[in-house]
Amino acid sequence: MNTLKGTAKRVLPASLYTQVADAWLKLAASARFVRVLPKVDIVQLTQIAQSLNGKFERTCPICKFRGYFRAHGSPLRWDAKCPGCGSLERHRLLYLATQSEFPLKSDGRLLHFAPERAITRFVRPAVAEYLTADISGHHVDYTINIEQIDFPDSSFDSIICSHVLEHVDDRSALSEMYRVMRPKGILYLMTPVIDGWEATYEHQHARGALERELHFGQNDHLRYYGRDLRERILSAGFLLDEYTAVGEDCVTYGLWRGERIFVCRKG
Ligand SMILES: [Zn+2]
Incomplete structure (x- = not known):
């Protein structure tokens, strides 16, 4: 007591x-x-x-904070949010991916959809030209509907699209991102996926906000991806690599075990 x-x-x-x-x-x-x-x-x-207010000490690879991370999310995830830069597990995972196997193209032009501050912090200084976009138009360079991107073909060397795909017509969005990508370009894609599911769950009757929260975990999500997400990415024309949160990195950096960055290349 x-x-x-x-x-x-x-x-x-x-x-x-x-x-x-x-x-x-x-x-x-x-x-x-x-x-x-x-x-x-x-x-x-x-x-x-x-x-x-944190259970174990972690290290943030982005801002180098070492200490206790905060709980975050609904339901709460322990040790999720860095108090130094506000990064979540997925932001730290993307940082680690870009620092190792899948570096950012430093001389390239990058488009960041629905930009999250913790990602902007390390991406903006790492590329020659950094542009942000969102359908809302708030605090971004361009108001863009990702299903119909108002840019010519082959406009960007890289695109970051984190936790957007589950909100939109994903086939149109993937096809449009492929179109505006330059050859050899990279799309860093993140979205909630349940790898144990063969097929994506899209309940046609889940139309209201409450129903969507019940079925997909959030009131503005349209589906919950299964492992067939990969087929949708490949169908758009991309080649696919993956960077996964594994082993000791999850402990050290407070990552979500098994979370993935889908690294989609235009051949
Ligand atoms: Zn941090």
């Missing part, structure tokens, strides 16, 4: 802690409540509170 109290004091603002403590005392005064409260819940609640 002292552990729970100490943890609550550490993670809650003082005013909120006082309210929670008062409420707890009132509840604890009821012997009946104490009898029915499952002991395991107290242990789990303590573990959750302790894990919110």
